[in-house]
Structures are given as structure tokens and as C-alpha cells.
Amino acid sequence: MCLLGAMGSGIFIDRKYFYLGLRQNVEDQFNPSKRFLVIILTMLTLLTLYSTIIPISLYVSIETIKFIQSSQFINKDLNMYHAETNTPASARTSNLNEELGQVEYIFSDKTGTLTRNLMEFFKCSIGGEIYGIGMTEIEKGVTERKGIKVQEVQTSNDSVQEKGFNFYDGRLLRGAWRNEPNHDACKEFFRCLAICHTVLPEGEESPAKIKYQAASPDEAALVLAAKNFGFFFYRRTPSMIYVRESHAERMGKTQDVSYEILNVLEFNSTRKRQSVVCRCPDGRLVLYCKGADTVIYERLGSGNDDLNKATRDHLEQFGSAGLRTLCLAYRDLAPDLYESWNEKFIKAKSSLRDREKKLDEVAELIEKELILIGATAIEDKLQEGVPSCIQTLSRAGIKIWVLTGDKMETAINIAYACNLLNNEMKQFIISSETDAIREVEERGDQTEIACFIKEDVKKQLKQSLDEASQYFCAPSGPKLGLVIDGKCLTYALDSSLRIMLLTLGLNCASVVCCRVSPLQKAQVTSLVKKGAHKITLSIGDGANDVSMIQAAHIGIGISGLEGMQAVMASDFAIAQFRFLEDLLLVHGRWSYIRLCKVVMYFFYKNLAFTLTQFWFTFNTGFSGQRFYDDWFQSLYNVIFTALPVIIVGLFDKDISPPLSKKYPELYKEGIRNKFFKWRVVAIWAFFSIYQSLVFFYFISAFSSTSQDRSGKMFGLWDVSTMAFTCVVVTINLRLLMMCNSITRWHCISVGGSILVWFVFIFLYSGITTPLDRNENMYWVIYILMSTPSFYVTLLLVPVAALLVDFLYLCVQRWFFPYDYQIIQEMHKDDIHCTGPQGVLGSKQQLIPDEERSNEISQLPREVSKHSGFAFDSPGYESFFASQSGKYVTPNAWDVARRASIRHKATPK
């Protein structure tokens, strides 16, 4: 623009314009004999003249908006306030708000973030019978999807309430198990729980006060369960375990029983089981064993197929419900058999070389022909609302990667519990725990191990990728899930395999990385951050998550329980994982949409304003004469158009929070950056060009003749003031047109801005000070206001300028509506039926719709069809109702706008 103007000035300047006094004493800028210099200097002049196109105040405004958004809205959102720990959300930085609305990848820690690190005995299967009537969140979700109303389990007041024991079943508790048909199995089951472990009791030997010290929380939960079933383990000596058994022989009888522990076959990751050989007081030798179903089932004795099958069904049921299962079994040992075995065991134990291996081998000899008792199911207690939150987020198009230091089984289990993996998914598991790798590892050559694993990982990756690629294109194919462990990840992150890993990972709906180090967490995060060019978010709670939190675009720390390191390193801190839903879908989405609007509006208003100046330059012989007074130009951005756009940046609300959580798919608009594309910019640019032309040419055409009865003509400053008035009015009104919701603040700020302009111009043109050398503007507004045509112009120009915008908005809404606009329309009546009924009503209305699409998709547990979770938190309804009193909701505006289509002709 400047160049064009400058060239023009070089060509234009000529001595023939005698009235410009160009014959002598001409400064360089207008010297016709130095045309090149004229071009350069005019260029600089025009640069300053058109500098308004660069919205310096944009920076300030956006910072203000972001700061208020984060400090007032995010920090004070009651939906993200965790009352139990008295922790509100806290935004520790204010410049990532809009990125919260575009997150596509979430990297999450497991322990403390998804789970509470609290194991609770939840269910069990004894003798082919399931006990425990609780439901996991997954099961609740499944049943809800099937349309069965979930009946909240009535836990009677007398049920046992203890941390680590979340079991209720009247058939087992308080000795009632004696009445069960398989009470012998129950007794063995409980005994096994009470004896087969490596837990140390601590503190006073009474059921209420004792504390168990266990290597793993699972064991503690199991022993705790035994206590609650009446088998209270209270003391351990090196060779004895003391158990206070209630109801063992008959109801109501309590007796202390001591078991002599002969051997303990400890747990390790290859054995995946643990056994104890003990001698009961009656002299019976028993081996109690608990372990993973795979290893136990291999070692079961023949017979009892019905029981085994029933228990296996139960195990699968538990597993898909996200519970951690263990199988319990026992074996009665004949004394002579035991003695011979014990010799071997002692020998193995005292050997100096390969003791571990030898012990394992010896254990194999006795851990066979087991008799299955049952299975336990422990819930790795998830944080509140995690599965539904994850489901909502994945409907929103966000992919969740779980990065955990835990073992693969645990990680997969949690992934199931969180709905990240399910049985319909195509799962790729890349593990280093294969027999081949183990074999190589045993040989102990480090370089060989490295080479072998690398080759193996490469092979597995390639295979997975080939398999996965056939699903890439098919939209209806199963979702993909990837599980990879840390050791494989070390090699997969190698530069040669990185691309493959990335391609595979990005195409999976969920990825689970287990056994990863904090460094690897960061590596994976930055791999995706750099490789996918998408906004990434990390969430974690502990010190080991700090690197990951720093590596991602947005780091989120879970505040409240563990130390502060994660929070200190994070950008946002929330108390619970489930608040991520509010943070992203509500705050992030709003921030994104608002900031897009603000930026676009700034671009538009400055372009429109500067372009009028540009058109004027063409009519001043390219001399760089300013069209507007200095003060107009500098106050335009600062005062006359500043506040309304900030108000929009703060209060614009397309749909209410419950709706944005009900339709998380709306979030995809942010991921695709739909509101900040070149197309959008071009549309705004088009409107600013059009409007600036309207401003300039309408006003110059009007001013070509006299304006009132006195026949006097307007001068330059009258015309420019008139144009500026029209610009201010139009630009401010355009803002109202693009709002989704109009609160009283919108009206006040828009009206106020226009009013401030008039007050300013009245004062400015009414007062002259000795300091003010330039009297151009003197009395201008009074002259303008005395002519009727000023008012006609003031009506006509904004209407003409906004007519095309209006047309565009109508057509856009009519034929190419944005997703959120449809939602607005669907819920436009919500305001009429206030409160919860309205929300519920629309929800029920939707159910047949959903069922239809369920049938079509033929996937009974298709995740994206799930709905209804958006309203599970209490308080939204009341929040909604209070809002409707305060604000005109978006829907009302929509109605008004639609109605105005028909009334549009009347004002002109």
C-alpha cells in the first residue's frame, strides 16, 4: 500500500501545481526534481500514516482478555473447584488460554492423575459364584448405554466402610457365608487371603486400629478383605502367622489360630504368582497360591472343569470392567511329598549361583495340581469421573496417551478401566516381555540384547503398521489402540524408527506406554509435539511428570495431594482429572473462539479504518495528507473501539457449558482451527475493503454538494469527521452482529463507545487552548450537527456498509451453518423452560436418535454414541437458571436475528 502510494507521489509531483509553491525552497519530500527521494520519503510518511493497520492495542487487549479469562474465569469456576481439598483451579500463566481450545493430544500420567493409588477389594468369585454388588464406572457406562437405568446400590448403614475395602454383599459379610452352599470354598478362600501374603501388621492388635505394611497396595487390600470377612490376621513371627478367625467353625465363635509358615515362594514378574506352604494347627499341610489367571490355570489339577470355566468367565467379566484380578488356589500336600520337595528347596535356597532361577525351578515342582478356589477383583480406584471425562474428551476428538511407570498389565488394566481400551478395539501390543527377548537377555550380552530388541521392535512396529494401515482409510473400522513398554520405546524412539512409531501412534485412538522413565515421557511428548504439529497437553501430579509437563505445549498439574513439583512446572493446576473436561471443553473452547473473534475483529476494524485513509491518499495527489485528525487516529483503537471488543473477548458465549460438554464434538472445530483459517481472514478482509469503500465514496459523494439550506460547503475536516463518525458507529455495530450472546455489557460498551466519541468530538471541537496550534477541528461537529444531511448520512452509511455483512451472515447461517449454530438452534427454547426440566426434556428427546445411529453403526459399544454424562455433576441446573436471569442467552439473540430477517426492510 505504502509502495503504491509512494510511487504515485513520485509521479504526481509537478511544478505545474503552482499553488503548491514548488518553485523554490521546496523540502525534499515534494521536490519535483528529486523524484526518487520523493518516493522514499513519501513511503516513510505513508508508513506512519498507515501504521494504524497494525493493531498495537491488539496485544494489550488480548493480554487483558487472557488475563481476566484465566484469573477470573478459570480460577473462579465453581465447576472446577474441589471442595474436599479446598482447591480451586489455578491458571499459572495467562497466555495459553486459546491453546486449551485446540488440544488434540493429551499425555497423562496414571498414578495420582487417573487413579487415586488406592486399591479396594471390590468383588470376588468363590466356587463359581460372584460376590459383591458394586458396579465400576465402566459397567455403569455400559448399562447406561444399553438404556438400563442404573440403580444406585443401596449400601446399608451397617456395611463396612473402610479404605481399601469397598465390598458389599450380604451373603458373605458377618459370617453369613456359612449359609452359602459352598461355605468350605469360602473358608479356604478367606484363609488363603489371610495367610498367603507378605504383609506385616503394625500397631495395636485390634481390627479397628491395626495397620498393614505391604509391598504392594493390592496385598494390603486383600488382607484387609480377609479381616473384614472375619479372618483377622494380627501377628506375624518369622515362622508363624496368627489369625483371629470368627465364625470359622460355627457362627459367632471367635478363635485365635496360628499357622506355621513353612515356605514362602515369593512373587516376581516372571512367576506372576506367590505361594505359601503352611501347616495348620490340625497338622494339615497346605499350599496356598495366588497369582495371575494365566499361570494359575496352567497349574490346575484335572477335574472341576465347571468351576474353572465359570471362574474364567468371571475373570473376563472383571477384567473388562477394569478390575485387577488374582486367582486363588490351594493344594493339600502329603507330608512325604513335602519333605522331599523341601530338601530340594533348601538346597536351591542355599546355592550360590543362579539362586533365583533355581528357586523358580523348585517352585514349579510343587505348584501344580492346584485346586482353584476363586478369584479376587480389586479396583484400582480411579479418580472421580475419570472414565466419563475420558470418553467425553475422546468424543471431542482428543487422543489420550497414558504414560506410566507401571507394569504393562496394570497399565492395560487402567486403560480398560478408563475406557481407553476395550475389546472392540484393534490392539497392538509391542512388548519386550517376549520369550525370545528373555532368552537373549539371559545370555547377558548387552550389545546383543540391544541389537536383538531393536530388530524385534522394528519388526513388531512394521507388522503393526502394515496391519493398521488397512484400517486407516475405512472410517467404520475398529478403533486402534497401541500399547508399548518402556524398553521397546527406548529403541522405537531411535531416529530410524521414530517415524514409524509416530505414524502408528497418531493413528491410534489411544496409546498406552508403560514402564517409561520420566525422560521417556518427555521424549514421547516432544515426539508428538514436533511430529504432529498439533497442540499437546500433559497432565500429571508427581515429580516424575515434570519433564513431560514442560515438554508439552500446555502442562497441567494435579494439585492437592502429592508434592508441588508438578504444579510448579505446570501452566494450569487443577485438583482432579475430570476438571480437564471443563478446562478444555468449556474454558478452552470459549477462549479459543473468543480470541479468534477478537483477533479477526481487530484485523477487520483496523483494515477498514486504514483503507479509508488509503482511498483518500489517492485523492490527495499521494501527498500523505491525513484524512483524520491526529487525535481521531490515535484514539480510534484506544478508546472508540477498544472496550466492546474486550467485552466480546470476555463474555461472548455461543453455547452454555452443559451443552458444550454434552456435544463435545464441537471441540473439533478448535482442533481443526476452523475459526482462524485464511478463508476466514479473507472474508473479513473482503468486508473491510467493502466497508472502507462505502465509507469513503459515500461520504465524498455526499459532500460534493452543499449540505443544508444555507448553501455552504463542507471542508476537509468536516468531511473527515463525518466519515469518522460513520466508521465508529459502523464498526461498533458490526461487533454486535458477530456476537453470539449480548449481555448488558455489550450494549453498554458499544453504546458507550459511540457516546464517548460524540462527547469527545463535542469537547474537542468546542474548546481551543493556546497550546493547540491547529484549529482545523474547531466547531466542526456543531456545523455537522446543524445539517440534516449529516443524520441522513449517519443512518445510510452504516446500513449500506453492514448490509453485505448481514447478507453474508444470513447465507452462512442458512446454508453453511457452523456446528455450534445448530446446537444453538436445537436448544434455543431452553431458556423458556427454565431449569432442569428443560435440559432433561431435550435429553430424552435425543434418545431415539441415538439409538437409531447405534443400530446403524452396528457396533453395540461404539464409544462415540455415548451421551448423558454431561449432566452428572450437580449444580449445573442451578447455574444455568441463574444465568438466564442475568444474561440474554445466545438463543434469544438468534431468535431476534432470525426475526429481523423479515423486518429488515422496514427501517430503510
Place this chain on the structure above:
Amino acid sequence: MADMNRERHRTRETAFYLFTQQSLPACKPVLTPGWVVEIVDRYDTECVPEAFRIDKISYIQDDSIPKNCSRFMKVHKYMKAPIYIYYQLDNYYQNHRRYVKSRSDKQLLHGQKYHDTSSCQPVELNSGQPIVPCGLIAWSLFNDSFTFIRERAELKVNRKNIAWKSDRDHKFGKNVHPFNFQNGTLIGGGKLNPKIPLSDQEDLIVWMRTSALPSFRKLYGRIEEDLDADDVIVVNLMNNYNTYSFGGKKKLVLSTSSWLGGKNDFLGHACVIIGSSSLILAIVFTLLHLKYRRPHGDTSYLPWNRKSLSG
């Protein structure tokens, strides 16, 4: 008492009389047509004698050649007084930056008492003496003059009150008299009578309210007599002002005025076009609404629904 009665009686009678005689005082809404009549006459070429047509610049710069010129204007429609006389210049960049700033508002108000007239460059001083009014704008004052004759009788032209009152009262000093004006070697335009204060030099005041666009009109005066249709007006003008060097046009405009000002087709057209396009849009949208109605909240538009239905 009787007097009063009679008095009252008479007033009533009078009122009755006015009523019966149908002569009640009344406002008479006569709908006067809002026609604005405008006559435009371009005279810059015609007023150069044939002999000088080739080199107009030497003609205009030569003081010895008489500049008077006669034009005939035919009134094609009845023009009601006041009729405004404008001169219109085209291709005249009064809004050029160098031009616009070359003035001193302080000097215009305070006269020679105000010394800092550097803004008036390059017409600031002449032979060491300040120029009042200084600056390019004043220096290039338009100096064509017009007299109008209808049927041998001169039409009276009122040249008072042609500038905005605020300019006269607040911007141009009552005690400031032109000084050392147009005394240089180069004469830009009109001269000013040093006896008359600036606040009464309305030609100057009008001229110094610089125009916004390179084509502009400025008010010259008012004819305060009605002109009838088919009147022929003889305009005797002094063609003094040099627009020939830069190819500017000079036009003389006679125009009446309405409450919305002078004749402005654009305003009318704009109103009509915007109004009608709004109307058309309204109709189109109503038709669309009736015929191709998009159901409110049609979920099939939602992308995730589209996907699941197709797949």
C-alpha cells in the same frame, strides 16, 4: 358589567363569524416540490480568446490582456431564491499535504502580533516582512469574479454570510488586516483589501476552509431574486485565476437548495438502491424461508451425524 358582557359577546361573535365565513386561522400545508435546480457552466476554455487557445498559460499570466468574458446561461426551470452561486474547480488538490498545512491559524486570529509563522512555508515572509495572511492557501486565493445580468438589469448578488459563522467569529481576527499580501514577485491569486479585517473577507474564509477532494465547489454568493424558466442570464466574469497550468477545470454553478442541501443524485440513488436491495433481500429470504426451510437445529448438518449416517 354590561360592557364585559358585550365584550364577551363580541368575541364569541367574532369567533362564530370567523367560523361561518370559513376564515379561521390555519396553517396551510402546501406541499412544495423539493426540486433542487442546478445549472452548471464550464467556462475555463471558452473564456480564453481564440488566439490564445494554444498557449493558455501565457494568456493567463499576461496581465496586459483583458480577462473579461461573457457567458450566457439559460434557466430551464423556475429557481426560487436564494440561488447559490458556486465556483467549482476540478483537479485542484486543496487537500495536498503541503498545501493543507501551509497556514497559520494563530496569525489569522491574532495578526502580526503572532510571529511564529513557520508553518506557512513557503509563503511566510516577503522582503523580510511578514505576510498576513500567510501560507500557500491564502496566497492562492481564487480571484475570478462574476456579475449577473438579466434583461439588462444587474442581479443583485449578496456576498455576505457565505462562510460558516464559526469561522468568521472564531478563526479570523476582527482586528487583523491584510498586510504585505501578494507583494512578491509571484502572484498566486487574488488580492485583499487591506482596509477590511480578515473576519469580513468572506471570500478568503471560504477559500481557506480547504476542501476534502480534488474536485470541489465553493460558495461565491447568493442571488436573492427568483429566476423564471427560460430566463437568460448574462454572466460577466473576470477570468483571472490560473487553472490552465495544471489542466484544472473551472465551472460556474447556480443552484437552489433544499433541507438536504444541493442537488445530489448520489444520495438519492444510494437511498433508493439500499432501500430496494433491503426489500428484495427481505422478500428473497421470506420466500426461502417458506419454500426451502432449513429446520431449526437440523442435526443432519452436524458432521458427526453425517459421518455415522453415511458409514
